Amino acid sequence: MRVSVLGTGYLGATHAACLAAWGHDVVGVDSNAERIATLSTGRAPFREPGLDRLLGAGVSSGRLRFATALDSARDADVHFVCVGTPQCADNHAADLSALWGLVDELAPMLDRSCVVVGKSTVPVGTATKVGERLRRSAPAGDGVEVAWNPEFLREGCAVEDSLHPDRLVLGVETDTAQLRLREVYAGLLADGVPLVVTDLATAELAKVAANTMLAARISLVNLLAEVCEAANADVADLATILGYDERIGSSFLSPGLGFGGGCLPKDIRAFVARAEELGVSRSTDLVHAVDDVNMRQRVRAVEKTTDLVGGDLRGRRLCLLGAAFKAGSDDVRDSPALDVASRLHRGDADVVVHDPLALANARRAHPELQYEPDLATACAGADAIVVLTDWDDYSALDPVALSAVVRQPRVLDARLALDAEKWRAAGWDVSVMGR
Ligand SMILES: NC(=O)c1ccc[n+]([C@@H]2O[C@H](COP(=O)([O-])OP(=O)(O)OC[C@H]3O[C@@H](n4cnc5c(N)ncnc54)[C@H](O)[C@@H]3O)[C@@H](O)[C@H]2O)c1
Numbered sequence: 001m002r003v004s005v006l007g008t009g010y011l012g013a014t015h016a017a018c019l020a021a022w023g024h025d026v027v028g029v030d031s032n033a034e035r036i037a038t039l040s041t042g043r044a045p046f047r048e049p050g051l052d053r054l055l056g057a058g059v060s061s062g063r064l065r066f067a068t069a070l071d072s073a074r075d076a077d078v079h080f081v082c083v084g085t086p087q088c089a090d091n092h093a094a095d096l097s098a099l100w101g102l103v104d105e106l107a108p109m110l111d112r113s114c115v116v117v118g119k120s121t122v123p124v125g126t127a128t129k130v131g132e133r134l135r136r137s138a139p140a141g142d143g144v145e146v147a148w149n150p151e152f153l154r155e156g157c158a159v160e161d162s163l164h165p166d167r168l169v170l171g172v173e174t175d176t177a178q179l180r181l182r183e184v185y186a187g188l189l190a191d192g193v194p195l196v197v198t199d200l201a202t203a204e205l206a207k208v209a210a211n212t213m214l215a216a217r218i219s220l221v222n223l224l225a226e227v228c229e230a231a232n233a234d235v236a237d238l239a240t241i242l243g244y245d246e247r248i249g250s251s252f253l254s255p256g257l258g259f260g261g262g263c264l265p266k267d268i269r270a271f272v273a274r275a276e277e278l279g280v281s282r283s284t285d286l287v288h289a290v291d292d293v294n295m296r297q298r299v300r301a302v303e304k305t306t307d308l309v310g311g312d313l314r315g316r317r318l319c320l321l322g323a324a325f326k327a328g329s330d331d332v333r334d335s336p337a338l339d340v341a342s343r344l345h346r347g348d349a350d351v352v353v354h355d356p357l358a359l360a361n362a363r364r365a366h367p368e369l370q371y372e373p374d375l376a377t378a379c380a381g382a383d384a385i386v387v388l389t390d391w392d393d394y395s396a397l398d399p400v401a402l403s404a405v406v407r408q409p410r411v412l413d414a415r416l417a418l419d420a421e422k423w424r425a426a427g428w429d430v431s432v433m434g435r
Contacts, residue, residue, distance in 0.1 A: 001183055004029060004073035005080045006102055008039055008066065010262070010331065011119060011151055012082030014051060014158040016066075019080075020058030021163070022187050028066045029073050039066040047330040047357050050159035070102075074109045078180055080149075081118045081130075085270075086262070092269035094123055099130070107134050113143030115180045119151045121207045121267055123274035127171065127200040147177040148203035152210060155261070156328030167194045171203020208271040212287060215268050217252040218259050219293035225255035225434030226300075235434035236416060255434035257340070257388060257414040258297035261325040262333035265291070301340045301386070301414045301433065302347065308384050308410050308431050313349040317407065319382035320344070322389020322415075323355035323362035323371075330358040332365050337388035340414070341369055344386075354378035356393055382406045390415040399426035 001024050005016040008030040016028040016039075030036050038045040042056035058064030065072075073079060083098040099120060106116070116134060118127055131146035138144045148171035153161040168185055172178045178197060182189060189195060198206075221239060228235040235255045243250025259265065268291060272284045309316045325335035332338050338353075345351050345368065352370045355362060359371050372378035375393065379385060379402055387394050395417045403409045409428040413420065416432065423430045 001025070001078060001180075002076045003027075003078045003080065003184065004076035005082055006030075006070070006073060006106070007081065007083035007098070007120070008035060009082065009084060010046060010048070010155055010158065011153070012080070013039060013044060013046075013055070014048060014153060014162050015080060015082060015119065015151070016064060017051060017054040017058050018159070018162045019184070020061065020064035021054055022184075024063065024184065026058070026064045027072050027076065028064070029068070029070055030066070031068060033068050036066045036068050046361075048155065048158050049328070054159055070105050071109065073106070074111075077114055078184055079106065079114060079116045081116060081120055083120055084262075085120045085122055085266075087266040087269055091273065093273040094121075094266065094270035096122065096126065099126070100133075103130055103133050104137075107137040107144075108139070110134065110138035110140045110144050112140055113145075114140070115145045115147055115177045117177075117181065118146070118148045118204075121150065121211075121263065121270075122148075122204055123270055124201050124204045124208075124278075125274070127204055131173070131200075145172075145174055145177040146200070147172045147181060148200050149181065150203055150207035152207065155331055156326065164191075165193055167196060169203050169206050170195065170197045171200040171206075172197060173200060208267045211264050211267040212271055212290070214252050215259055215264050215294065216287075216290045218254075219290040221253045221255045222258055222297055222434070223293055228434060254416060256297070256390075256416055257301055257336045257433065258294040260334045260336040260339070261329075262331060265294070265334050297414075297433070298336055298339050298343065301336075301388070301412070302343045304414075304431050304433065305340075305344060305349075305384060305386055305412050306347070308412050308429065309349075309408075313344060313347040315348065315350060316383040317350045317381050318344055318352070319379045319385045319406070320351055320353045321355075321375075321378075321385060321387045321394045322391060323353050324358035324389050324391075327389055327391045330361055332358050332361045335362075335365075335389075338362055338366055338369075340386070340388055342366055345369055352378050352382075355389065356391055376405060379405050383408045384410040384412065386412045387415050387417050390417045394418070399423040399428055403427055 003024045005028045008028040020026045042059035044051040085094045088095040127148045225235040239253045322337040412431045
């Protein structure tokens with residue numbers, strides 16, 4: 001089938017590569033010429049395990065190509081919309097300007113029947129408006145159908161998640177759209193991937209609902225961590241105990257610096273903004289609290305670092321381990337690690353940031369910070385080390401060897417990444433968020 005993928009960022013590039021691997025004839029379109037130039041060579045413009053291989057195979061097979069001109073997508077039977085929907089600059093709602101810009105540019109090109117499938121995360125009710133707007137100005141008129149197919153991939157294992165998803169959600173208005181999408185995903189359906197066919201609104205809500213549930217778990221465990229600290233209890237043991245309860249389960253129960261990234265924070269805020277627009281405002285206090293608890297972890301990390309270095313940050317050399325919003329990714333969008341780094345820098349600490357992958361993105365986002373790609377050099381002369389991203393490289397650090405490099409053997413583990421007893425035994429003053 002001829003398929004277009006409109007917007008080739010973290011989501012779209014992965015989706016385009018997978019569609020080509022499933023045998024479709026795919027064109028990926030993005031207004032970012034630099035991104036398209038890299039993708040056209042069969043390489044990913046960001047770090048995602050397995051994606052280079054998949055892109056390379058797609059491009060060399062001739063089934064996958066990339067372009068900056070939307071006109072290249074004109075002949076597709078199915079168009080996947082994958083543009084960004086970040087948080088608005090001045091409020092908590094989703095900024096849909098890229099989506100509407102794309103819709104308005106695409107509509108006049110749709111002169112044959114096709115399905116426009118949203119994969120971007122949008123406020124409930126957007127899909128219906130997209131359909132109306134497209135049909136109003138597309139030459140094919142009612143031949144243009146709209147469907148919503150939310151994406152649940154996780155950065156860091158996006159390829160694996162896309163090739164082996166735990167569920168497939170199709171929000172459709174007609175059988176024609178459903179049949180087209182069943183054809184697109186025929187391989188996954190043959191593999192027995194659970195399928196939920198639903199209406200547009202439910203499909204739009206599926207992604208923000210999942211992210212709100214996950215965010216709530218993280219903030220709840222961080223609330224428990226604060227209580228554990230105050231009560232001299234052990235939150236890691238508490239999380240283990242909770243995890244054995246089948247009704248609760250153990251995933252997303254790691255206390256620490258909280259969630260960030262290009263999805264969770266903006267998705268829960270956009271969910272609340274839309275719920276309030278729909279008149280559901282009293283119960284949204286719950287999600288406001290989830291956000292507040294999450295953001296407070298960043299302030300707590302700064303406070304704990306300040307305590308660790310004796311109450312005054314000024315002039316203290318701090319080695320901050322991690323810039324990515326989570327291990328396995330080079331994405332620094334709304335990264336808790338970089339937020340903490342920036343707060344410490346504003347507090348007049350002398351910070352140096354290390355990350356195994358995300359330094360180029362971090363430098364673009366926060367040029368005011370100092371960065372060091374070599375771990376030992378980053379730690380040299382530090383008054384304290386602060387672990388802000390749960391990279392394996394940091395769990396594997398040798399506290400004995402490191403104590404010879406730093407000025408003061410003091411560490412704050414904001415991700416429960418270190419073996420605290422081992423570090424204490426090596427003479428370190430160890431502070432752990434949640435313990
Ligand atoms: N990143 C994830 O893990 C993930 C997972 C599930 C869902 N999502 C959702 O998918 C959407 C995209 O997220 P992302 O992380 O890939 O964002 P991104 O910023 O990495 O990519 C968006 C891309 O869209 C392009 N774009 C914007 N306007 C365009 C236009 N008019 N024509 C062509 N290209 C255009 C941008 O240049 C950019 O490359 C968001 O709604 C996000 O919430 C993301």
